[in-house]
Amino acid sequence: MGDPETMNKIETRVWTSDTVVADLERAIHEHRLPPGTKLGEDELAEAYGISRTIVRAALLALSHRHLVELKRNRGAFVAQPSVREAREVFEARSLLEPRTAHSAALRMTEAELTRLRSNIREEHAALDAGENGRALLLSGQFHVEIARIADQSTIEAFISQLISRSSLIIALYWRRRAALCETQAHHALLDAFANRDAALAEQLMKSHLLDLVASLDLRNVTQPPMSLREALQR
Amino acid sequence: MGDPETMNKIETRVWTSDTVVADLERAIHEHRLPPGTKLGEDELAEAYGISRTIVRAALLALSHRHLVELKRNRGAFVAQPSVREAREVFEARSLLEPRTAHSAALRMTEAELTRLRSNIREEHAALDAGENGRALLLSGQFHVEIARIADQSTIEAFISQLISRSSLIIALYWRRRAALCETQAHHALLDAFANRDAALAEQLMKSHLLDLVASLDLRNVTQPPMSLREALQR
DNA sequence: GCCGACATAATTGTATACAAAGTTGTGCTA
DNA sequence: TAGCACAACTTTGTATACAATTATGTCGGC
Structure with missing residues (x-):
């Protein structure tokens, strides 16, 4: 495929294992x-301008987060x-997120409320612009x-992983219907947070996940393929 | 240090990234x-009779589980x-484990009860034999x-990680007192499971974690060191 | 004698070479 | 022509070589 220039990422940036993970995770989350x-090692190595060593470390990390499946001698x-x-x-999320929303409501500051508001605003803008992938990413970042x-980094890490996986689930199993319900639920949550109503926030999160x-x-x-591409590569 | 034979693991076994992870995780869990x-790469590579490539993959995996800390250019x-x-x-465990015990109680079969009973028996035997590390490992395996x-592999993975981390926490912060309370709590849980009393199992698990x-x-x-070894290596 | 700078050694970070496994394409046979 | 076997190619798995960074030990100056 043409000269390397065309497929390289930003030339000046130094890509480390972690930044590649973040970049790939974002791309996956946005459904790009x-x-x-298939995530070929040579392909990625060339795209990022690094060796396969870093790519492998990144793919390994992503596989630990269940975002990438490694098939021995077959690839990622x-x-x-x-x-x-x-x-x-979603069962795991239902155990973690409602109580976490409860805790968050009790600790919420004005600055954090502002952050959440701007997140919802951006998500809305993305939806209006037809950037569904970006909207989905922002929706996840809200959670x-x-x-x-809530100031629980351990739980945050779990939730972050579950949200990323949810993005894959949505890609596979979403039945096209009302796309606005998302932001509505987030608006309701935001109001609960603004009122420091922890019990309501917990309940709203629970309902949101059920929805x-x-x-x-x-x-x-x-179940498994849902796309003809898969039919031939497995 | 002498000839390689003395520091090698079982010669016949083929060590792959996953088996090394399991081996190291077990050693950490048992407080060996x-x-x-310090987990030096060359040291481990020689001990297992493999190259640093596999060791690095294993250490990376363990770091993702928060069992190993990687310090750049410093080591693992x-x-x-x-x-x-x-x-x-423990906050995360309190969100996950009680409800999971609830689900487990509803699905418990006789074979699984037997398994749990034998686990408690082995833990008791280990304690009697003074094998505290093994007892701790078995105690974690019970959870x-x-x-x-409960048939929730995603939640199981989270709990498994939290249990391993708990083992490190116990190594650092355990205040020597009654060592038997553990098995008593597990016995009580077992009884609740035997009676399929899900509500009780949930409550007992909650109390157990608080204890x-x-x-x-x-x-x-x-807070940080608690051992003079750390004082010089950080 | 103590402190700092430099040289040396040890360890990790990265890239690459080679081996092993899998995939694909071709040609032979029935 | 359909099916199978073999060979060439592609991709991943592992080991190793080299570079970069950090730790250590020594020497000189104050």
């Missing part, structure tokens, strides 16, 4: 790299969560931000 | 590798959770087994 996409692929895994992810405000699961098509039919 | 221990060390991190780990029975935190000395004094 859909589930099942963007993960394709099963229906089972999808249910499990992670709440965990951060999310309900908006998925988790019947076992058409 | 106490917090702060068995993690030393801060008081803050200790509190966070992970419950998550497995565990209470048995730790999480005052901020003497």
Whole structure:
């Protein structure tokens, strides 16, 4: 594919294992790299202008977060969560996020409220601009931000992972319907936070997650591939 | 240090990244590798009879589980959770494990009950034999087994990680007192499971975790090192 | 005698070479 | 022509060589 210039990322930046992980995770979260996409080591190494060593470390990290599936002697692929895994992810979220929202409501400061408000605003703007991937990323960041405000970095790390995996789940199982319900739920949560109503925030988060699961098509039919690309690469 | 034979692991076994991770994780969990221990790459590579490539992958995996801390250009060390991190780990456990015990109670079969009973028996035997490390490992496996029975592999993975980290926390902050309370709590849980009393199991797990935190000395004094070895290697 | 700078050694970070496994394409046979 | 076997190619797995960074030990100056 042409000369290296065309496929390289920003030339000046130094890519380390962590920055490559962040870059790939973002791309996955935004659905620029859909589930099942092959992530060849040489391909990535050339794209980032680094050696396979760093790429492998990044892919290993992503596989530990269940965003990438490593098949021995076959390569790395963007993960394709099963229906089972999808249910499990949202089960885990339902255990973690409502209580975390509760804690966050009690610790919320004005500055943090402002941050959340601007997040919702950006998400809205992205939706209006038709940038669905970016909107989904921002929507996820809203949830992670709440965990951060709760000041529980361990739980935050779990939630962050679950949110990323949720993005893959949405890519696979989302049934196109109302896209606005998301931001509405976030608005409601924000009001609860603004009023420091922890109990309400907890309840709203719980409902929000149930709504999310309900908006998925988790019947076992058409389970694994859902795209012809997968049919040939597995 | 002498000829390679003396420091090698079992010669016949083929060590892969995953098996090395499991081996090291077990050693950490059993306190054979106490917090702060330097894990040199060449040292490990020679011990396992593999190259540094595999060792690095293993250390990377362990760092993602927060069992090993990687300091750039300094090396890998068995993690030393801060008081803050200790509190966070048990906060996360308190969100995950009680509900998981609830689910497990509803799904418990006779075979699984037998497994849990034998686990408690082995833990008792280990304690009697003075093998505290092994007892701690078995105690942790009891909790992970419950998550497995609940049939939620995603939550199980989180709990498994938290249990391993708890082992480090116990190594650092355990205040020597009653050592038997552990097995008593597990016995009580077992009875609840045997009676399929999900509500009771949930409550018992909640109490058990509170007792565990209470048995730790999480005052901020003497926080980081706690051993002279650390004083010089950081 | 104590402190700082420089040289040396040890350890980790990265790239690359080679080996192993898998995939694909071709040609032979039935 | 369909199916199988073999060979060439591609991609990943592992080891190792080299570079960069940090730690250590020594020497000289104050």
